[in-house]
Amino acid sequence: MLPANSLPDGNPMPSAQRTRIPVIVVAGGITLAAGTALAACDTTEPTPPHDDPIEATFTFEEDMEGWQAVAIDTLNPPIDWHVRHTTDEAVVGEGSVELELENLNDQGKIWMERTFELEPGEEYDVMVDYAFGTSDWGDVNLFTIIAGVHTEPPRSAEELTFQGDTGHGEDSDVGLVWLDKTYDFSVTAPTDGAVHVTIGVWGTWETLRTYYVDDVSVQFVPRR
Numbered sequence: 001m002l003p004a005n006s007l008p009d010g011n012p013m014p015s016a017q018r019t020r021i022p023v024i025v026v027a028g029g030i031t032l033a034a035g036t037a038l039a040a041c042d043t044t045e046p047t048p049p050h051d052d053p054i055e056a057t058f059t060f061e062e063d064m065e066g067w068q069a070v071a072i073d074t075l076n077p078p079i080d081w082h083v084r085h086t087t088d089e090a091v092v093g094e095g096s097v098e099l100e101l102e103n104l105n106d107q108g109k110i111w112m113e114r115t116f117e118l119e120p121g122e123e124y125d126v127m128v129d130y131a132f133g134t135s136d137w138g139d140v141n142l143f144t145i146i147a148g149v150h151t152e153p154p155r156s157a158e159e160l161t162f163q164g165d166t167g168h169g170e171d172s173d174v175g176l177v178w179l180d181k182t183y184d185f186s187v188t189a190p191t192d193g194a195v196h197v198t199i200g201v202w203g204t205w206e207t208l209r210t211y212y213v214d215d216v217s218v219q220f221v222p223r224r
């Protein structure tokens with residue numbers, strides 16, 4: 001056991017190294033070691049917080065955690081659907097979001113959507129990562145995944161972003177399988193800073209399907 005104030009080799013620390021270096025505290029809480037050129041204080045700004053990456057995670061233990069249910073093309077003729085909190089299935093904890101679409105009109109699109117406040121005019125790399133629970137097997141009659149980042153809330157098929165299919169890749173009905181989905185985007189925040197993320201499904205076969213979303217991570221990394 002080394003005595004206090006000793007270097008690793010056991011020698012006492014020279015007194016000059018034990019002396020605390022005096023510091024100067026300037027307005028704004030910036031601390032400079034004495035002797036640092038004060039001119040730097042005039043030109044060096046602290047890093048603004050909005051330059052930091054923004055990451056939000058959602059596990060849906062109690063509710064939808066700010067995500068809204070949205071659907072289009074479910075009225076002609078009317079078809080049943082819901083996007084809501086559930087404790088029936090989960091990959092993290094006890095809760096998740098259930099997306100169910102009785103796609104008898106062969107055109108329904110349902111999704112969860114959340115708004116994020118970013119720095120207006122700032123360009124971001126965006127990563128949307130989530131666990132997707134699906135029972136769709138084989139490679140035909142599958143639904144299509146919706147996942148996108150938007151500067152206006154999308155309210156038509158043309159405004160949505162479609163990804164791959166909803167199949168879990170097994171060649172038989174093995175029940176619910178959780179898949180890890182990750183999609184990358186870039187976006188420039190509009191003048192109000194509001195950016196909208198969507199996660200859902202497009203009914204591309206005339207049947208009833210139920211899916212689950214859990215453990216969502218949304219990351220915005222400023223490009224500058």
Ligand SMILES: [Ca+2]
Nearest residue numbers: 059092093095
């Ligand atoms: Ca959960």
